[in-house]
């Protein structure tokens with residue numbers, strides 16, 4: 415059977431909820447488990463590439479590839495055991511530059527030829543519903559929604575649901591919401607009854623699950639990117655590293671089930 419990558423998009427239009435931290439940790443965690451991973455940054459902030467140790471102001475970016483200035487192969491940069499397609503601030507010009515009916519499937523078309531080279535494609539998105547996010551949804555098999563425990567909120571999720579349904583009914587009928595992952599969780603407090611109830615309500619509305627793994631707060635998660643290291647390299651014994659390890663196992667279980675890899 416021909417292998418085609420499972421494509422996972424990290425999404426939440428709220429800023430600072432852990433999309434990029436989760437993207438980088440998921441990509442690194444899957445690579446550690448022997449999976450071939452491509453990480454794609456669709457956020458003009460360029461944080462994913464930076465977090466994974468790439469120089470984001472040097473060399474071709476996802477924007478160059480989406481515009482057709484370079485091939486997808488030229489845009490892929492190998493850093494350690496992860497292939498990366500970087501982004502930088504120039505990607506913010508996409509809204510104006512991408513025109514026409516097919517503007518939402520540019521990323522899908524770009525990645526199609528390389529999907530067989532990978533087990534997983536992990537895509538980070540900006541904190542907005544714009545053409546970049548829509549391109550992520552169109553290219554994805556699964557959405558994962560990180561939510562920061564301290565700013566848990568139902569706001570904006572109606573829009574996420576509508577966007578999800580629109581994409582599912584048009585360009586991407588296979589799109590699934592894999593789950594909500596709670597991030598930046600303060601370990602001294604138990605997941606309060608209120609938070610638990612709220613996140614379960616949100617998950618129900620979106621027709622999905624809450625991941626059993628909760629990502630605790632830990633300074634290592636914030637420090638690692640500046641060192642160009644993922645959390646498993648930077649501080650393997652830290653709470654976020656342990657929690658992301660469990661989260662990666664959970665994703666593998668959901669996507670691959672009992673199937674043996676290889």
Ligand SMILES: Nc1ncnc2c1ncn2[C@@H]1O[C@H](COP(=O)(O)OP(=O)(O)OP(=O)(O)O)[C@@H](O)[C@H]1O
Pocket residue numbers: 428429430431432433434435436457459461539540541597598599629630631632633634635636637654
């Ligand atoms: N588990 C954690 N413990 C401590 N700090 C964390 C944790 N997860 C993320 N952070 C920090 O919180 C901030 C926001 O995280 P991150 O950049 O991953 O969010 P984001 O959703 O991608 O943000 P944006 O919407 O701006 O793209 C960062 O400074 C990050 O280092």
Ligand SMILES: [Mg+2]
Pocket residue numbers: 433434435457459461538539
């Ligand atoms: Mg981010």
